Amino acid sequence: MSQDEHQLAAATPDAPKPKRHPILIIVMGVAGTGKTTLARELERRLDMAYVEGDELHPPANIAKMSAGIPLTDADREPWLQLIRTTAEGLAAQQQADPAFARRPGALVTCSALRTYYRDLLRGKPVKVRSGETGEKGTELPGHLAPPAPHTLPAYFVYIKGERELLQARISKREGHYMKPGMLDSQLQTLESPDGEEGVVVVPLDATTEEQADIAIRGLNELLPEPL
Numbered sequence: 206m207s208q209d210e211h212q213l214a215a216a217t218p219d220a221p222k223p224k225r226h227p228i229l230i231i232v233m234g235v236a237g238t239g240k241t242t243l244a245r246e247l248e249r250r251l252d253m254a255y256v257e258g259d260e261l262h263p264p265a266n267i268a269k270m271s272a273g274i275p276l277t278d279a280d281r282e283p284w285l286q287l288i289r290t291t292a293e294g295l296a297a298q299q300q301a302d303p304a305f306a307r308r309p310g311a312l313v314t315c316s317a318l319r320t321y322y323r324d325l326l327r328g329k330p331v332k333v334r335s336g337e338t339g340e341k342g343t344e345l346p347g348h349l350a351p352p353a354p355h356t357l358p359a360y361f362v363y364i365k366g367e368r369e370l371l372q373a374r375i376s377k378r379e380g381h382y383m384k385p386g387m388l389d390s391q392l393q394t395l396e397s398p399d400g401e402e403g404v405v406v407v408p409l410d411a412t413t414e415e416q417a418d419i420a421i422r423g424l425n426e427l428l429p430e431p432l
């Protein structure tokens with residue numbers, strides 16, 4: 206909505222509220238970095254639908270990670286595509302529901318370690334690295350909907366911190382399939398999103414409340430309509 210439309214809506218309180226454009230906010234970073242904790246705080250503050258990305262991993266991925274085996278590009282691609290299509294589906298349902306009153310779009314947690322993983326999450330037309338046949342540079346499988354970055358623009362909140370503190374956090378966490386020994390492979394795979402479009406960086410060594418403040422401030426600088 207343009208500024209004029211915002212002003213017009215505010216001046217005519219009985220007029221139906223114009224629909225806001227849905228957005229996808231992805232809280233990203235390596236395992237154990239605090240994605241779920243921060244996303245839950247943002248969910249509370251922004252009143253948005255929340256999707257825990259780890260819950261969309263196929264069982265084979267969970268089995269691999271539980272066995273201490275890092276995922277490959279081929280393991281992650283269908284999962285990333287499922288995250289994107291799940292968020293697009295949610296946004297479409299919300300748009301179709303006249304009673305839907307929350308902020309439209311979705312908040313998602315996802316490691317989103319590499320640039321092309323993030324492009325998949327953005328809905329950009331990327332060539333997947335592995336593909337169903339295992340060949341390099343294969344196009345996205347034909348049964349998937351065409352990429353539609355503008356239907357649901359993606360923004361990333363990247364929790365950035367040093368290995369030492371990350372190690373301490375992940376070691377403290379009990380009963381999780383992702384064990385501390387996997388941190389090094391996560392850090393090796395990570396391509397920093399610092400400087401990429403639509404990215405807000407928040408420090409690992411801040412409280413969750415401070416991280417949420419920084420995230421919301423940063424997102425407001427990027428978004429056409431403030432949160």
Ligand SMILES: Nc1ncnc2c1ncn2[C@@H]1O[C@H](COP(=O)(O)OP(=O)(O)O)[C@@H](O)[C@H]1O
Nearest residue numbers: 236237238239240241242243374378411412413
């Ligand atoms: N800002 C923070 N300060 C201190 N500890 C935190 C913070 N955010 C998360 N934690 C703790 O770090 C651990 C990992 O957090 P979690 O949200 O599960 O991370 P992820 O979803 O990235 O795996 C948990 O024990 C959590 O309580």
Ligand SMILES: O=C(O)[C@H](O)[C@@H](O)[C@H](O)[C@H](O)COP(=O)(O)O
Nearest residue numbers: 235236237259276281316383391
């Ligand atoms: O891409 C990956 O290798 C995984 O997504 C990984 O980064 C993620 O961390 C695990 O799913 C465990 O979940 P937590 O991030 O909650 O530790």
